Amino acid sequence: MRRREFGALVGGLGGGLLGVPWPAHAAGAWSLKATSGRPVYFRGWQYKTDIVQSNVTRYNTTMNGHVNYATVTGDYPSIMEQMLMSGAELDVLYGNPSQAVHYFEGNWVAPADELPDFDQIKADFLPNLWDAWTYKGKLLGLSYFATTRGTIHVNLKAYGAAGMSDKDFPKSWDELYDQVFALHAKGVSTPFLPHWFSDWYGISWAFVFEVLNRGGKIADDETHKPLLTTDKSGPAYKTLAAWKKLWNAKFVPAEILTYDEAAFIEAYGSGRYVFSPQQLYDLQTFNDKTKSRIAGYDSLLPVQGQSWGLIDSALYMMTKRKRSHAVTDDVQRFTSWYGFKDLDGKIAVGERWMAVSMLFSAYRSIMDSPSTEARIKQAVARPSDYKVVLDIYEATPFPSGVWKVVWAPEYNSWLKDTLSSFLLQNGDIESLIRASNKKITELNDKYGI
């Protein structure tokens, strides 16, 4: 090879290498500033969209970003799934862990392990949420919120009016139902508002968390084989028997099966009910005079042996659609900035959600901060409830058996319809339990599990 040819070859290779769009972090030069100049598509559901928009605007202004944020109306998970399947313009999205697993199995989302600051993220994660959000050893996304859904709120005003106090608080689901009927017998017309609303996280989740709280599991955490039994003292049987009794007693409004979550929250906030399984973070809604008629009187049943509810959480996920390396880098930069730390090293978005809506986080640094303590204390009706909140959150279980599996959304949809029909048609308990086991077996067969 002549010198001129060698020079041309080396020069060409060097030039080519410089021209290749390497990931920004490959050279160890990870920066949160966007560089591609191309849009990053972020699609969210309709929750406090003004806050999300202002966060995005801040990123775009300070980080040279071109994040295109829009909200999606209607059935968010289904719409996202269609967009993911078709490779539509979607880079960052929300999702619950069960949907995240579904998307991951479809090879539509990239795990957060690919983020350059992954080790830092991992170090700050709370262990129970790390378990809930990792699948096949991969972290499915970054923390949007985490909370307890199905924790039992108590309207202290109505409870006190019925001659009851803290010392009478039920310790388990059985005791709760006994007390509900006792209150009704005493003349309280609507002592309980069950978690039976029609959203996809309504009645089906109510069954899942009640079975979990009673010490049962619908499916095995690892093998996903069905575990429910028709034993009359078993968790599923007792749950369904209690529901049937409640429905037939007719002091739950039948229309609850068509409520959306807003109507469900509004119903409890009206002050007509004594107990209701609600979101933990809605303490601040119910204790807010502008939004509730029980402000200053909404408390929680403490953990006294048995947990209440289940972990309800959402993540920010990155899609794997076809795009240039440069845009993928920007997607990672934005996700990292939005879902973890900004340029100043602050978990700014997470802290803001805590301040505005009392949305708990998966990050230890937020949950252990004095400002979080102050925020929770500001939301509770009584100072002693602060510890109750933390105890409930710490004891909350996660239904890995039915959520950390590819068929989770499909089973959930089936369960929702089946449970509503069970109540409306005075269904048979054992048949429903057997049908659930059969459905899970069919789904395991369908997906080769």
Next chain:
Amino acid sequence: MASEPALRLGARRLGISFGRRRRELSDTQFALAIGAPVLAFLVLVVAYPLGYAVWMSLHRIIFFGGYRAVFVGLSNFQKVLADQDFWWSTWVTVRITAEVVVLTMLVGLGFALVLNRRVPAGGVVRTVICLPWCVSTYGAGLMFAYLARGQTGLGTSLAYAVGITHPVDLMTSDVVIEVLAVGAAWTMAPLVAFFLLANLKTIPRRLYDLAALDQLSPLETFWNVTLPPLRYTLFVFTSIVTVLTMKLFDFIFVMTGGGPGETSATLTYEVYKISFKNLDLGYGAAMSFYLLFLIIGTTFLLYLVWGRREVTR
């Protein structure tokens, strides 16, 4: 009579020139020329999706563990017929369609008759009657859900106003279909009303004068003078409203979510659930063809028992 060449010669002498004679398009050619772009558009937006739906209905489509489509022949169609939910949804669809069509046509006719009269502030009245047609079915679904619930509803407000302290819940499995039908008719009736109104305006005034001379009662006048010219329009809109109701989805999705339970799960809702919740696209596509057959069958039946007479009248 002069022959054409002689005429041309004469014309040339007078300095009148004829241009080259152009061949005129036949009616069929003209129709094809203006229809071809529309046909091409239809092929693009109708035939392709329809063909794709047929292909899907003959396959089992799997997204997980690698995308693949397995040919299953007509088994999806057979499975649909053995599906209890399908039969339930078909019944719900037929029931809601019947109720919506009757309500829409009656209310639409009523509105048209009102608008055909001279009423004070007629422009305002027309606008108010037209408004529901302008509201999106999504928005209408939200509104009717609020109006029908015991917690926030009109029934409860009225009951409290007269001293009844029990909430009036219209979202129960007993009446939810009827409430949906009222809501759907509310959104569709203005369209029917305006077309019927246009039809009413074509009825000669002198026919009413003659009816008055014959001393016909208002009901007889309506039956013998007003209704006959409207019958064809009524048939057309009965068909249109039937199709629109059988396809109705967003209003039901927002207002009841197919519930309580599966009480208001129409075929469109069932197809949505199967295709987009369970991601069983092949089975969902097969079920959607049964919906198509139902729509075509019902409208054809309407034509046979009613439309054919109106066309030949």
